[in-house]
Amino acid sequence: MEEPNEEPAKKGNKISRRKLLGGALAAAIVPVTASFAKYVQTGVEVSVDPTKVQGVPPGTVGKRSPFENPLRKPSDISSRTPLQDFFSTITPSDLHFERHHAGIPNIDSEKYELLIHGMVKRPMKFTLADLKLFPSFTRTCFIECAGNFRTGKEEMTPQEILGLTSQSEWTGVMLSTLLREVGVDPKAKWFLAEGGDAALLTRSIPIEKGWDDAMIVYGQNGEAIRPAQGYPARLLLPGWEGNTNVKWIRRIEISDEPYMTREETSKYTYPVNGKIRMFSFEMDARSIITYPSFPQKVERGWIEIRGIAWSGRGKIVKVEVSTDAGKSWNVAKLQEPVLEKAHTYFRFLWQWTGGETEILSRAVDETGYIQPSLKQLIEARGADLGGYHMNPVTAWRIKRDGSVLFKPEKYK
Amino acid sequence: MQGKLRIKAVYVVVLIGALLAIFLIFRLWTGNVKEPASFGFGKTATASEIAAVDFDIRPDGKGLPAGSGTADTGRLIYIAKCASCHGENGKEVKGIKLPGPPLVTGTAKSKAKTIGNYWPYATTLFDYLKRTMPYNAPGSLTDNEVYSLTAYLLSANKVIKENAIINAQSLPNVVMPAKKLFVIDDRKGGNEVK
Numbered sequence: 291m292e293e294p295n296e297e298p299a300k301k302g303n304k305i306s307r308r309k310l311l312g313g314a315l316a317a318a319i320v321p322v323t324a325s326f327a328k329y330v331q332t333g334v335e336v337s338v339d340p341t342k343v344q345g346v347p348p349g350t351v352g353k354r355s356p357f358e359n360p361l362r363k364p365s366d367i368s369s370r371t372p373l374q375d376f377f378s379t380i381t382p383s384d385l386h387f388e389r390h391h392a393g394i395p396n397i398d399s400e401k402y403e404l405l406i407h408g409m410v411k412r413p414m415k416f417t418l419a420d421l422k423l424f425p426s427f428t429r430t431c432f433i434e435c436a437g438n439f440r441t442g443k444e445e446m447t448p449q450e451i452l453g454l455t456s457q458s459e460w461t462g463v464m465l466s467t468l469l470r471e472v473g474v475d476p477k478a479k480w481f482l483a484e485g486g487d488a489a490l491l492t493r494s495i496p497i498e499k500g501w502d503d504a505m506i507v508y509g510q511n512g513e514a515i516r517p518a519q520g521y522p523a524r525l526l527l528p529g530w531e532g533n534t535n536v537k538w539i540r541r542i543e544i545s546d547e548p549y550m551t552r553e554e555t556s557k558y559t560y561p562v563n564g565k566i567r568m569f570s571f572e573m574d575a576r577s578i579i580t581y582p583s584f585p586q587k588v589e590r591g592w593i594e595i596r597g598i599a600w601s602g603r604g605k606i607v608k609v610e611v612s613t614d615a616g617k618s619w620n621v622a623k624l625q626e627p628v629l630e631k632a633h634t635y636f637r638f639l640w641q642w643t644g645g646e647t648e649i650l651s652r653a654v655d656e657t658g659y660i661q662p663s664l665k666q667l668i669e670a671r672g673a674d675l676g677g678y679h680m681n682p683v684t685a686w687r688i689k690r691d692g693s694v695l696f697k698p699e700k701y702k
Numbered sequence: 703m704q705g706k707l708r709i710k711a712v713y714v715v716v717l718i719g720a721l722l723a724i725f726l727i728f729r730l731w732t733g734n735v736k737e738p739a740s741f742g743f744g745k746t747a748t749a750s751e752i753a754a755v756d757f758d759i760r761p762d763g764k765g766l767p768a769g770s771g772t773a774d775t776g777r778l779i780y781i782a783k784c785a786s787c788h789g790e791n792g793k794e795v796k797g798i799k800l801p802g803p804p805l806v807t808g809t810a811k812s813k814a815k816t817i818g819n820y821w822p823y824a825t826t827l828f829d830y831l832k833r834t835m836p837y838n839a840p841g842s843l844t845d846n847e848v849y850s851l852t853a854y855l856l857s858a859n860k861v862i863k864e865n866a867i868i869n870a871q872s873l874p875n876v877v878m879p880a881k882k883l884f885v886i887d888d889r890k891g892g893n894e895v896k
Contacts (some may be wrong), residue, residue, distance in 0.1 A: 391834075392834065392837070392840070405747055405751070405752065405755065406747075407747060407752050407756065412746055413746065413747040413752055414744045414745065414746055414747055415744060415745055415746075415747045415751065416743065416744040416745075417744075420743045420744045423741070423743045424741060424743060425737065467737070467741075470737075470739065470740075471740055471741060471743070471744065482758055484755075484758070488834065488840045489833070489834050489840075490833040490834055490840070490841075492758060492829075492833070540755070541755055541756070543756065543758065545760070547760055547761070547762070549758055549759070549760050549761075549829070550760070550761050550822065550823045550825070550826055551758075551826060551829065551830070552826050552829070552830040555821060555822050555823060555826055555884075556815065556817075556820060556821055556826070559884070562885070562896075564883075565883050565884070565885045566820070566822075566880070566883045566884050566885070567885055567886075567887050568822075568884050568885070568886055568887065569886050569887050570887040570889075571887070572889075572891070603891040604891075655891065657890070657891030657892050658891070658892050658893040659891045659892060659893060659894070660893060662895040666895045667895065669895075670895045670896050671896075
C-alpha cells in the first residue's frame with residue numbers, strides 16, 4: 291500500500307490520485323453505491339483537480355502534506371531540528387532535537403517509577419499514574435543543548451548551525467509539590483537527578499531550582515512525551531542547559547553536596563582564561579535569522595527577515611537586526627506573547643536593493659545581557675574556547691545574485 | 703468615656719469579622735484552595751528498594767562499596783573489556799578514530815582531554831564506570847573490577863603509584879591534577895560578557 295509520506299514529494303510534481311487517496315479510500319469505496327464508485331475509480335493516473343474528486347476520508351492519525359518534508363539531521367550522537375522549516379516557536383514533537391549518551395531506552399510506562407530519597411523525611415516512589423494525580427501545570431519553554439553551535443563553512447543551514455534547540459509546551463507536576471510530599475530536610479542544598487537509560491545519566495542540581503520552577507513532565511505538546519524526549523517522564527529545568535533536563539528520570543537523591551558526576555566535570559565544562567568553568571546552568575541569550583538563510587535565494591524588493599531569539603534567564607526584551615554588516619542596528623518586532631525562557635519569534639521588514647551585504651541579529655534579555663560577538667567572547671574567555679555555552683551573533687551573506695551564505699568565523 | 707471605648711471595640715470586631723467573611727467568600731469564588739501538606743499519592747520506598755538503585759559516589763567517598771583493586775589486575779580487565787574501544791593503552795592515536803574517547807594522557811602534543819589532565823575528582827571514575835561501562839555491557843562490572851580499573855586508569859595517567867591499593871578509604875584521598883583548574887560559574891546575566 292502506498293503511503294503519501296513515503297517519498298519526499300517535490301514542489302510542482304504531479305501527484306497521482308492513487309497516491310493522494312491512499313489505501314484507506316480504496317478499501318472504503320467497496321460498500322459505496324455504484325454511481326459514486328464510478329466517479330472515484332475513473333482515471334487512475336491523471337493529475338487530479340482536487341475540486342473534482344472526493345478527498346481522503348477521515349482517519350485515525352494525521353500526516354503531513356506530501357508536499358512538505360521537514361526532517362531532522364542525525365549524527366551518531368544527536369539529531370538536529372530543522373529550524374528553517376518552522377513558522378512559529380513550537381517544535382512539532384517528532385522534529386524536536388535529540389541528544390542522548392546511550393540511545394533511546396524503551397521504557398514500559400506500567401513499570402515506570404520515580405524514586406525520591408536521601409535527605410527527606412519519607413523516601414517515596416511514584417508510578418506514572420501517581421505523578422498524574424498531583425496538581426498539574428503547563429508551560430512553554432525551550433530546551434537547548436549546551437553544545438549548540440557549529441560553524442566552519444558557508445554552506446550551512448540554521449539546522450546545522452543551531453539545530454540543538456527546540457520548544458514544546460510541557461505538562462507535568464511541579465517538582466516543589468513532590469519535594470513537599472517527601473519532606474525535604476531544610477539543610478539540603480543539591481539533588482542528584484538520574485535517568486533510566488543505559489547511561490544512567492546523572493547531574494547534580496542546586497535544590498533552589500527544585501523549589502523554583504523545576505518540573506517532572508509527562509506531557510509534550512498535549513500528548514504523552516516522546517521516547518526521544520524522555521518517555522514516560524523527564525526533568526524539566528526551564529532555561530537550563532539541555533543535559534540537566536534529565537530524560538527518563540528514575541531517581542532523585544536529595545543531598546547537601548554536589549556529586550561531581552562525569553557529565554558535570556569531564557563534559558559540559560569549558561576553558562575560560564586557563565581555568566575550567568563548571569556548573570554553567572543558565573543558557574545565555576542568543577538569536578538566529580532563519581529566513582533568509584542558506585540555501586534559500588532572495589529577490590530584490592521587500593524581504594521579511596525572520597528568526598528566533600531566547601534566553602535562559604528570562605524574557606527577551608529586544609532583538610536588533612542589522613542589514614549592513616553590523617554598522618547600524620534596527621529594532622525587530624517581537625511576536626506576542628513573549629514568554630520567559632522561551633523561543634521568541636522576531637520579524638524585521640527590509641527592502642533589499644540588490645547590493646552585496648550581511649544580515650545579523652542580536653538578542654537582549656531582561657537582565658540587560660546583550661548577545662555578544664565571537665570577538666567579544668574570545669576577549670572575555672581567551673582564544674581556547676571550548677564547544678559549550680557558545681552564543682555568538684551569526685551573520686548571513688547576501689550575494690548580488692540573491693544567494694544566501696553563512697558567514698563562518700574562525701576560532702581556534 | 704467607658705461607653706465610647708466599648709463602642710470602638712465593637713466597631714473593630716465587626717470590621718474584622720466582615721473582612722474575614724469577604725476573604726472566605728473570595729476564596730470560595732476563585733477556587734483558590736491551598737495545597738495540603740501531603741496529597742498521599744505514591745508509596746514509601748523501602749531500604750532494599752533504594753539500595754538496589756542507589757550506588758552513586760560523592761567526592762567525599764560517600765557511597766563507595768567494600769572491596770579493593772590494583773592497577774595490575776585492572777590492566778588485565780582493561781585489555782579484555784575496554785581496549786577494543788579505547789585503544790590498547792587508552793591514549794589518543796593520531797589519525798585513528800576509536801569508538802570510545804581517549805582516557806590516558808599521551809604525549810605533550812596530544813590535546814585530548816583525559817582523566818589525567820581534565821578530571822577533577824577520582825571518585826567520578828568509580829561512579830561512571832560502575833554506572834555505564836563497558837558501553838556494550840553497561841552495569842556488568844563487579845565492585846572489585848571497578849576498583850581495579852579505577853586503579854589502572856589512575857596509574858596509567860600517573861596520578862597514583864603503580865602498586866597503590868584503591869578502596870573506599872584511599873580513593874577519596876587521591877588528588878587529581880586538574881582539580882585546581884576548576885571554577886564554578888558565577889555569571890548572573892546583566893550587561894557583561896564573561
